[in-house]
Amino acid sequence: MATSPSGLLLIDKPAGHTSHDVVARTRRLAGTRKVGHAGTLDPMATGLLILGLESSTRLLTYVVGCDKEYTATIRLGQSSSTDDAEGELSAAASADDLRGVDQRSIEQRMRELTGEIEQVPSTVSAIKVDGKRAYARARAGEHVELAARQVTVSEFELDALRRTNEHVDVDVRVACSSGTYVRALARDIGAALGVGGHLTRLRRTRIGPFSVRDAAALDGLVVADRIIAPADAARSLFPTVNLDDARARALGHGQRIDPEGFPAADGPIAAIAQHNRLIGLVEVRGSTARSLVNFPDDERNPL
Numbered sequence: 001m002a003t004s005p006s007g008l009l010l011i012d013k014p015a016g017h018t019s020h021d022v023v024a025r026t027r028r029l030a031g032t033r034k035v036g037h038a039g040t041l042d043p044m045a046t047g048l049l050i051l052g053l054e055s056s057t058r059l060l061t062y063v064v065g066c067d068k069e070y071t072a073t074i075r076l077g078q079s080s081s082t083d084d085a086e087g088e089l090s091a092a093a094s095a096d097d098l099r100g101v102d103q104r105s106i107e108q109r110m111r112e113l114t115g116e117i118e119q120v121p122s123t124v125s126a127i128k129v130d131g132k133r134a135y136a137r138a139r140a141g142e143h144v145e146l147a148a149r150q151v152t153v154s155e156f157e158l159d160a161l162r163r164t165n166e167h168v169d170v171d172v173r174v175a176c177s178s179g180t181y182v183r184a185l186a187r188d189i190g191a192a193l194g195v196g197g198h199l200t201r202l203r204r205t206r207i208g209p210f211s212v213r214d215a216a217a218l219d220g221l222v223v224a225d226r227i228i229a230p231a232d233a234a235r236s237l238f239p240t241v242n243l244d245d246a247r248a249r250a251l252g253h254g255q256r257i258d259p260e261g262f263p264a265a266d267g268p269i270a271a272i273a274q275h276n277r278l279i280g281l282v283e284v285r286g287s288t289a290r291s292l293v294n295f296p297d298d299e300r301n302p303l
Contacts, residue, residue: 004030006054006295007227008063010215013041013049022218026051030223038063039178039207044086047204048212053223055295056230062237062268066208067154069175072199074186076101077167079196083122083183092166093195101168101193103161109189110172114156118148122183152177153185169200209236230278230295234270238281239263241271248273251280251291259289268292 013022019040027035030053038050038060047070052060077098080087123146155175162169174182183199190197205212216226234240241262243251250257251271262269268281271291280294 004032004053004223005227005229006056007052007229008056008059008210008233009051009053009223009227010210010212011049011051011221012212012215012217013046014218015046016043017218018043019049022049023051025218026053026221026223029221036060039068039204041204042084042086042202044084044199045202045204047202048207048210048215049204050207050210053227056233058293058295059230059233059237063207063210065178066237067175067177068180068204068208069155069173069206070182071159071171071173071201071203071205072182072186073201074170074172074189074197075167075200076106076170076190076193076195076197078198079187079190080198081123082198083181083187084199084202087198089198090196095165097195098163098165098168101195103158105193106161106168106170106189107158109192110156110158112192113185113188114153116150116152119151119181119184119188120148121146121181122187149179151180153180156185168195175206229276231270231272231276234272234278234281238268238270239265241269241282243271243273243279245274248277248279251282251289252294254291254294256288256290259284259287262289 009026011022013019019037023035023037027033032054034054034057036052036057038052041047041049050060050063052058075085077093079090153174153176155173157173158170159173160171174185176182182202186197186199247257248271262284265284268283271279271282273279278295280291282289283292
């Protein structure tokens with residue numbers, strides 16, 4: 001029997017903590033080693049971090065692929081070795097060059113980086129290069145070259161602009177596909193404007209259907225009060241079907257079942273039984289439905 005309930009936790013990660021720090025603290029609070037997270041946030045970044053406990057770690061694969069939303073501050077006037085404020089900064093742009101950076105030119109560059117784009121990830125990303133994380137190679141002094149990849153920036157909005165003699169700070173909101181690096185957007189805007197750019201603030205406000213407004217602070221966290229039951233989490237992520245006891249039992253035993261009453265869906269369907277029990281994730285092929293992921297009996301019951 002699991003010592004902690006299965007489910008998802010929405011955490012508002014504070015600055016200065018790694019994602020692993022949050023996982024480690026939650027393991028102690030929940031009394032289990034089986035805790036994972038969906039989508040790393042750098043120590044500098046704040047905002048929504050989604051954790052999975054016990055068998056609900058199986059849901060994290062699907063959470064990682066969801067689209068995301070951020071607010072951020074881009075500082076124009078200097079580039080950074082890490083594309084954020086924690087890296088080694090370049091020489092500052094000249095006052096003359098900065099004077100040529102106005103709202104119109106910034107918004108034009110933002111439009112060029114909206115839609116489906118080819119983006120070169122930051123060298124301090126978690127992408128593996130020959131089996132080793134890019135950030136580990138970069139911090140060891142190695143020259144790292146990453147291939148461009150296609151990402152989608154669905155929304156890129158300028159919220160505010162502040163100017164000093166040394167730099168221009170731009171507050172933005174970004175909605176994007178999984179795998180998009182907001183740091184790289186800051187880098188590329190600065191490069192296109194000829195003055196350099198890097199992030200000084202990053203906050204993740206949404207992952208798929210989950211919002212930071214519903215997240216708990218790490219300090220004072222009571223896991224039992226904030227955990228989202230597996231069935232409720234699955235309803236947010238997938239189309240669902242309610243099963244009677246006989247079909248739920250058969251599916252739980254690995255049998256294929258009649259898909260009568262199942263919704264039409266290209267991806268997984270969450271199968272839910274009585275008493276808000278998540279049986280598993282199911283796919284329909286032809287005239288039968290089969291389980292893709294099962295959830296153990298001893299972890300199905302919500303709090």
